[in-house]
Each structure stands twice: as structure tokens, then as C-alpha cells.
Amino acid sequence: MSAEQIRVSVPEAPSKFKLPKLTTVLLVLGACVVVFPFVWMILGSFKTMQESSSYPPQVFPSQLHWENYKNAWLAPPNTLGKYFINTIIVAFTGTIGQLMVCSLAAYAFAQLKFRGKDILFALVLGTMMIPGEITLIPNFMTIRHFPLMGGNDILGSGGTGLYDTYAAQIIPGMVGAFNIFLLRQSFMQIPKDFWEAAQIDGSNSFRYLWEVVIPMSKPIMITVFLLGLVGRWNALLWPLIVTRDETLRPVQLAMIWYQGEFSADQGVVMAASLLVTIPIVILFLFMQRHFIEGIVGSGLKG
Amino acid sequence: MNEMDTGNDAVVASRMTPQRLLVESKRTSGWGGMLYIVPAFIILILFEVWPLLFGAWISLWKWNIGPIEFIGLQNYKTMFGKGFITRDFKGDLVVGEVLNSLIVTVNYVIIAVPTSIAIGFVIAYLLFRGSRGEGILRTMYFLPYITASVAVTMVFAWMFDSHVGVVNALLETIGISPQKWLLEPTPALKLLFGLSWLPDWAAGPSQALVVIIIYSVWASTGFNVVIYLSGLSGISKEVLEAAKLDGAGEWKVMTTIIWPLISPTTFFLLITSTIAAFQVFSPVFALTRKSGTGAASAGAPLDTTLTITVFIYRHFYERSNAVGYAAAVSMLLFGILLVLTMIQFRIGSRRVHYQ
Numbered sequence: 001m002s003a004e005q006i007r008v009s010v011p012e013a014p015s016k017f018k019l020p021k022l023t024t025v026l027l028v029l030g031a032c033v034v035v036f037p038f039v040w041m042i043l044g045s046f047k048t049m050q051e052s053s054s055y056p057p058q059v060f061p062s063q064l065h066w067e068n069y070k071n072a073w074l075a076p077p078n079t080l081g082k083y084f085i086n087t088i089i090v091a092f093t094g095t096i097g098q099l100m101v102c103s104l105a106a107y108a109f110a111q112l113k114f115r116g117k118d119i120l121f122a123l124v125l126g127t128m129m130i131p132g133e134i135t136l137i138p139n140f141m142t143i144r145h146f147p148l149m150g151g152n153d154i155l156g157s158g159g160t161g162l163y164d165t166y167a168a169q170i171i172p173g174m175v176g177a178f179n180i181f182l183l184r185q186s187f188m189q190i191p192k193d194f195w196e197a198a199q200i201d202g203s204n205s206f207r208y209l210w211e212v213v214i215p216m217s218k219p220i221m222i223t224v225f226l227l228g229l230v231g232r233w234n235a236l237l238w239p240l241i242v243t244r245d246e247t248l249r250p251v252q253l254a255m256i257w258y259q260g261e262f263s264a265d266q267g268v269v270m271a272a273s274l275l276v277t278i279p280i281v282i283l284f285l286f287m288q289r290h291f292i293e294g295i296v297g298s299g300l301k302g
Numbered sequence: 303m304n305e306m307d308t309g310n311d312a313v314v315a316s317r318m319t320p321q322r323l324l325v326e327s328k329r330t331s332g333w334g335g336m337l338y339i340v341p342a343f344i345i346l347i348l349f350e351v352w353p354l355l356f357g358a359w360i361s362l363w364k365w366n367i368g369p370i371e372f373i374g375l376q377n378y379k380t381m382f383g384k385g386f387i388t389r390d391f392k393g394d395l396v397v398g399e400v401l402n403s404l405i406v407t408v409n410y411v412i413i414a415v416p417t418s419i420a421i422g423f424v425i426a427y428l429l430f431r432g433s434r435g436e437g438i439l440r441t442m443y444f445l446p447y448i449t450a451s452v453a454v455t456m457v458f459a460w461m462f463d464s465h466v467g468v469v470n471a472l473l474e475t476i477g478i479s480p481q482k483w484l485l486e487p488t489p490a491l492k493l494l495f496g497l498s499w500l501p502d503w504a505a506g507p508s509q510a511l512v513v514i515i516i517y518s519v520w521a522s523t524g525f526n527v528v529i530y531l532s533g534l535s536g537i538s539k540e541v542l543e544a545a546k547l548d549g550a551g552e553w554k555v556m557t558t559i560i561w562p563l564i565s566p567t568t569f570f571l572l573i574t575s576t577i578a579a580f581q582v583f584s585p586v587f588a589l590t591r592k593s594g595t596g597a598a599s600a601g602a603p604l605d606t607t608l609t610i611t612v613f614i615y616r617h618f619y620e621r622s623n624a625v626g627y628a629a630a631v632s633m634l635l636f637g638i639l640l641v642l643t644m645i646q647f648r649i650g651s652r653r654v655h656y657q
Contacts, residue, residue, distance in 0.1 A: 023428045023431055023432070023433050024433045024434050024435070026428060027425070027428050027429065027433050027439050028435075028439070030425060030443070031439050031442040031443060034442055034443055034445070034446060034520065034523075034524075035442050035445070037446075037454065037457045037458065037461065037520070038445070038457075040457055040460075040461060040468060041454075041456075041457040044457070044460065052460075052466070053465075053466045054466065055465060055466045055470075055471065056471040056474070057466060057467075057468045057471050100341075101341045101342050101345065102342060104338040104339070104341060104342065105338060105339040105341070105342035105343075107338055108335045108336070108338035108339050109339070112334070112335030112338065113335060114334060114335030114336050115336075116336075117335070120336075120339060120343075124342070124346065127346050127350040127351065129639075129640065129643050130350050130351075130354055130636075131577070131580075131581055131635070131636065131639050132581070133581040133583070133611045133614070133632070133635065134353070134354065134357060134632050134633075134635060134636045134639075135349065135350060135353035135354065135357065136614065136615075136618070136632070137353075137357060137360060137614070137618050137625060137628060137629050137632060138352070138353030138354075138356040138357045138360065138629075139349055139353050140618075141356065141360075142348065142349070142352070142353065142356075157368075171345065171349070172345075172348075172349040173349075174345050175342050175345045175346050175349075175350075177346070177350075180342065205334075205335075230448060233451070234449075234450065234451035234452075236451070236452050236583070236584045236587065236588075237583050237584065237587075237611075237615070240587075241615075241619060251453070252451055252452040252453060253452075255451075255452040255453050255455075255456060255588070256452060256588070256591075258456075259456065259459075259588070259591070266460050266466075269456050269460070270456070270457065270460070272453070273453040273454065273456045273457060276451070276453040277449050277451070277453045277454060280448060280449055281445065281448075281449060284444075284445065284448045284449075285441070288441060288444075291444075291448065292444070292528055295447075295525060295528045295529070296528060296529065296532040
């Protein structure tokens with residue numbers, strides 16, 4: 001349809017109008033390559049051990065071996081469910097805590113006035129330049145030697161501190177300067193008149209934040225929430241370092257466990273991979289717009 | 303950002319009436335606002351600022367579970383000394399372990415980052431030109447970025463398995479013999495072209511590292527697509543139409559108008575992706591661990607996938623006698639990333655803004 005219209009307006013370049021079709025073909029081919037690992041994972045999750053280790057590979061399982069999912073779920077010492085509970089606790093507590101702490105700070109930087117505000121905000125932005133991997137060793141020490149925790153004395157020795165706890169997995173990554181920046185950008189859009197009106201109604205600044213600023217900034221709150229949740233769901237290195245107890249470890253570390261125990265039975269590993277990945281895929285499919293907005297927002301970070 | 307802030311304040315100030323000033327004064331009253339930033343600052347200082355200083359301190363010590371002995375710059379001397387160039391058992395000069403990790407990381411970065419950005423641009427450009435099923439295609443391209451994790455890495459380990467992997471099977475159908483992939487320490491270029499005169503350290507990534515690069519490109523391209531699409535949507539349609547009316551062909555429009563206009567986005571992606579890629583850990587850990595022996599093997603085969611972060615992990619976590627040394631290597635990584643960030647700020651502040 002539209003191609004026809006353009007043909008009328010620009011008649012001198014007919015070769016262009018074969019291109020849209022070629023574009024689609026190229027894009028579909030590319031998408032097949034991109035999606036292939038997922039397809040292979042799904043097919044693999046239904047294969048028996050013989051089928052998954054045959055060569056040349058058997059593409060389709062002879063029948064749907066649902067027992068792979070049952071085995072994957074029941075195999076770890078406390079079932080995969082325990083890892084799920086751990087991830088859910090860590091991801092939700094961490095992300096909700098992050099929203100609260102960052103909203104408070106972002107609100108102060110966007111709407112309130114206080115001494116040293118500009119310097120303090122510059123300091124927050126400055127922490128974005130500190131790469132997470134650099135803080136690894138010292139943060140491990142801080143967790144391990146946290147005073148008065150896990151049998152430690154006030155100087156932080158004698159016990160294990162916050163090592164092998166949920167708190168160790170949750171607290172260190174809880175702020176994120178970039179989230180403060182994103183929320184502040186959104187909070188600044190709210191006209192100052194609203195604050196005056198709220199004050200005439202007898203509101204204080206905290207109630208104003210809770211009843212006006214946050215509800216008005218719902219889209220960015222959802223975006224920060226989703227990106228935080230997915231980041232925590234997919235995290236590996238930090239939980240790997242601050243936990244040893246399998247009953248406290250998150251789902252991605254369960255995958256490391258499967259890798260050790262089921263290296264010969266790819267069917268079970270693929271079933272576990274799929275179980276661990278599906279929640280994120282579903283979340284993404286339903287909330288795609290928010291994810292994309294968040295990612296584009298991160299593109300403005302520089 | 304700062305311009306925006308002052309701009310905003312200036313607008314507010316210019317509109318100020320006496321009543322407004324009265325109201326404003328309540329919010330200007332000193333320290334009240336600071337209460338709101340206290341929780342964030344406690345965590346930022348404890349887990350971002352302090353570790354930077356503490357890490358620098360640890361790097362001056364011989365340190366295992368706790369401090370053993372203050373040794374000044376000894377860790378740095380070791381790092382730049384036998385960490386860079388050392389002698390093997392025959393007495394020949396060879397690449398040291400730190401330099402090896404740097405080379406591995408640089409090989410990874412300079413291949414994975416431009417490839418991912420180039421493919422991301424092509425896909426974004428094709429999507430921008432319009433296609434049927436654009437929404438679904440965009441979702442499919444973006445999915446790996448959202449799901450990238452150890453769980454998804456597992457399927458790559460299986461696909462690239464040297465015995466039962468589907469990639470070898472596909473290659474065989476076009477007449478290429480099966481490869482060892484994650485078990486292959488030989489540089490990919492040597493496998494392709496011989497080049498036996500070239501020392502391994504100068505011959506680019508090992509075949510094992512190539513698999514990790516393939517995974518990373520797969521996992522990160524979706525991000526570049528989204529950022530490029532947002533950049534492309536800011537290019538004025540009139541400019542493109544005018545160029546076409548002047549008789550400029552598809553290719554010419556792309557190379558002389560779109561590519562220059564989108565270059566700030568390319569620059570942004572190049573720097574931020576490079577900073578992220580220098581810290582790569584998860585795919586290396588998940589893909590190379592099992593191919594060696596036991597947990598300490600991440601970075602196998604023959605340390606040809608031992609990126610800096612995996613090096614730090616190995617020395618800090620699995621050889622607890624080398625914490626000070628690992629901290630010194632962390633500082634080296636920090637220095638590299640700081641230089642990259644400075645370049646970003648320098649050039650980034652001069653660049654054209656896009657919406």
C-alpha cells in the first residue's frame with residue numbers, strides 16, 4: 001500500500017521498492033538466529049539423556065519427557081523451589097528497598113532545597129564511575145567483618161559477619177546512583193504549584209512525596225522496579241562470593257550446581273534453565289514498553 | 303544535567319512572587335532536606351566510596367584472611383614485574399599472568415564490542431526502514447538482553463559442546479570438520495590460517511574465547527538495537543525525504559546522512575559497552591568452568607579465557623593468600639576504566655545532543 005504511494009512520488013528509483021521485502025527477509029533470518037538458542041533449550045528440555053547426547057543431534061525429542069522438569073525441580077538438596085524462594089526474597093526486598101531509598105534521595109534532589117545540595121548530588125553521580133567489580137574484595141571484607149553480626153564483636157572479628165545471609169545479598173547493591181538520577185529527572189517534571197497547593201491543605205513534605213510525587217511518577221517507578229528486579233534475578237558474581245550455604249543461594253547459582261551434578265544429562269539442565277528464565281520472559285512480554293523506556297533512559301546517562 | 307538544573311531554577315526564580323518566596327523559604331530552611339538523602343548516602347558511602355579507598359589500602363598489604371604485613375608497593379611491583387613478563391621452566395621469556403589477562407580481556411573487548419554495535423546498527427536501521435511484524439521482531443531481538451544469565455549460558459555450553467554440540471553438526475553439513483570450541487586454547491586465527499610463526503599471545507582470541515564472544519554479542523546486541531532505534535527516531539524525516547528527492551540513493555543517504563547524525567549514539571555505545579565488557583565475568587565463569595578440573599578452572603583452557611575479573615576472582619577467592627595482590631590488579635582495572643570514563647566525559651560533553 002504505502003510502497004505504491006511512494007512509487008508515485010519518487011518514480012526514478014524503482015530498485016528501492018524491492019527492498020522492503022528484502023528488509024523483512026533479512027530481519028526474519030536474523031531473528032531466527034537470535035531465537036535459536038531458546039528453541040534449542042525448549043526442545044532439549046524434553047529430551048532423554050540418550051537423545052540429548054546423540055550425535056549428530058536429534059532435533060526433536062521422540063516424546064515430551066515432562067519428567068525432566070520434575071527431576072530438575074526435585075534434584076537439588078532443598079528442591080529448586082528453595083532457590084526460587086531465595087531469589088524472590090532477595091530480588092523483591094532489594095528492589096523495593098532500592099525504590100524507597102532512591103525515591104527519598106531523588107525527591108530531596110529534585111524538589112527540596114538544602115545546603116550543599118549540588119555538591120552532594122555531584123558526589124552521587126560520581127559513584128557511577130566506580131565499577132562494581134572493583135568494590136568486590138573490600139565489600140566482601142565489610143560483609144565478613146560487619147560488627148556485632150554473625151558472632152562478630154564490635155571490631156568485626158570472631159565470627160562470619162553477614163556472610164551467608166540474605167542481608168549480604170540485598171544491601172550492598174541497594175542504591176544505584178543511576179536510579180536516583182532517573183527518578184530525579186522524573187520528579188523535577190512535577191510543577192512546584194502542586195507543592196504549594198498541598199501545603200495549603202496542610203501537607204508536609206513527606207506526605208507530599210508519598211501522596212503526590214510518587215503516584216504522579218508511576219511510569220518511571222515501574223521502570224526502575226522492573227530493571228532492578230531483572231538485574232537481581234540474573235545476578236551471579238556477588239551472591240557467589242557472599243554465600244556458601246546452598247539453602248541461601250539464588251536461582252542462578254542453582255544453575256552452577258546443576259552444571260556440576262548433571263553435566264551428562266542436558267535434558268534436566270535445559271529444563272532447569274527454562275524454569276529459571278521463564279519468569280523473566282513473561283515479565284518482559286507483558287511490561288515490554290517499560291523495559292524499553294528504561295533502557296532508552298539509560299542511553300541518556302552519558 | 304547541571305545546565306538543566308540551573309535552567310530550571312532560573313525559570314522558577316524569575317516567576318517568584320512574594321507569596322512564593324515565603325513558601326519556598328520553608329523548603330530552603332537549612333538541613334531538613336538532608337534527612338531524605340541519609341539512607342542512600344549511608345549505603346553509597348559504605349559500599350561504593352569506602353571500598354574504593356579500602357581496596358587501595360588492601361593492595362598495599364600482604365593479606366589473606368586478614369592483614370599479614372604492610373609491604374608498600376610490593377604487590378604493584380610484582381604485578382608489573384613478573385605479572386607482565388616472566389620466565390618459564392626452560393628460562394625463556396613469556397607473558398606473565400597479569401599481562402595474559404589483559405591481553406585476553408582486550409581481545410574480548412575489541413572484537414565483542416564493535417561486532418555487537420555494528421550488528422545492532424544494521425538491525426536497528428532495517429527496523430527503522432520499516433518491516434512487517436516490526437513489533438514482534440523487535441521483541442525477539444531484545445529478548446537475549448533481558449534474559450542474559452547463567453541459565454541461558456547453559457544452552458550455549460551445550461550447543462558448542464565438542465562431542466554432541468549442534469554447532470559442530472551444522473558445520474559438518476557444510477563440510478567443516480568438528481571443532482573443540484570451549485576446550486580449544488589455540489587462537490582462532492591460527493586454526494583458520496596456520497600462521498605458525500606468530501606467537502600465541504599476538505594471534506588474537508583462542509577458539510574458546512571466540513565462543514564467549516559469540517555469546518556476548520548475542521546477549522548484548524538487543525541493547526544496541528534499542529538505543530540506536532531511539533537515536534534514529536530523532537532524525538528528521540524531512541532531511542531524509544529531501545535527500546531522496548535530490549536523487550541520493552539508499553546507500554548514500556545511509557552513509558552520508560544517517561551514519562554521521564547517529565555518531566553520538568555510536569560513541570556512547572562504544573564507551574559504555576567497552577567499560578562493561580572490561581568487567582566480563584558471568585559467561586566466562588559459566589562456560590569455561592566445567593571444561594577444566596574443578597571450581598578453580600574458570601578461565602580455561604590454558605588461561606586463554608581468563609579475563610581480568612575472573613583473574614581477580616581466582617586470586618581472591620580460590621587462593622586466599624593473594625588478596626592483596628588481587629586488590630592491586632583491581633586497582634589496575636579501575637585505572638583503565640577511569641581513563642575510558644574520562645574520555646567519555648571529555649568527548650561526550652562536546653558532542654551533539656540527540657533526543
